[in-house]
Amino acid sequence: MSKSGVKEGLCLVNPMHITASVYVNDDERGLLQDYEEFLERVAPHEPTSRYRHNQTGEDNGDAHIKRQLMGREVMVAITEGKLDFGPWEQIFYAEFDGRRRKRVLIKIIGE
Numbered sequence: 001m002s003k004s005g006v007k008e009g010l011c012l013v014n015p016m017h018i019t020a021s022v023y024v025n026d027d028e029r030g031l032l033q034d035y036e037e038f039l040e041r042v043a044p045h046e047p048t049s050r051y052r053h054n055q056t057g058e059d060n061g062d063a064h065i066k067r068q069l070m071g072r073e074v075m076v077a078i079t080e081g082k083l084d085f086g087p088w089e090q091i092f093y094a095e096f097d098g099r100r101r102k103r104v105l106i107k108i109i110g111e
Contacts, residue, residue: 002081004108006078006081006108006109006110006111007078007080007081007110007111008078008079008080008110008111009077009078009108009109009110009111010075010076010077010078010108010109010110011075011076011077011078011083011106011107011108011109012073012074012075012105012106012107012108012109013073013074013075013076013091013104013105013106014072014073014104014105014107015072015073015093015102015104015105016102016103016104016105017100017102017103018064018067019060019063019064019066019067019095019096019097019100020067020093020094020095020096020097020102021066021067021070021071021072021093021094021096022071022072022073022074022091022092022093022094022104023070023071023074023091023092023094024074024076024085024089024090024091024092025089025090025092026088026089026090027088027090027092028088032092035070035094039066039069039070039096042065042066042069043061043062043065043066043069044062045062045063048061048062060096060097060099062096063096063097064096066094066096067094067096070094074091076091078108078110
């Protein structure tokens with residue numbers, strides 16, 4: 001935040017890819033593993049034939065569904081020049097199909 005010079009405003013974080021997500025949560029190993037296991041139960045990768053999307057030559061239909069479940073982007077308030085998180089909150093990047101080059105957009109708006 002200090003490089004932006006913004007003291008009060010908003011920070012948008014977007015993964016800029018349809019099979020990736022950013023979300024805010026607690027950095028606790030068990031919880032992160034719970035998310036991974038939950039998403040795999042809801043939208044398992046195998047068998048890839050279960051997804052119509054994969055009939056197009058892709059094999060990442062599950063990754064698209066996982067991204068929808070975890071969300072597209074996060075917006076965090078900036079207060080006194082710092083990201084305004086709760087006690088355990090932080091931003092995570094989730095990659096559900098690691099074969100393509102990705103980029104993350106961070107846009108800071110404010111005064």
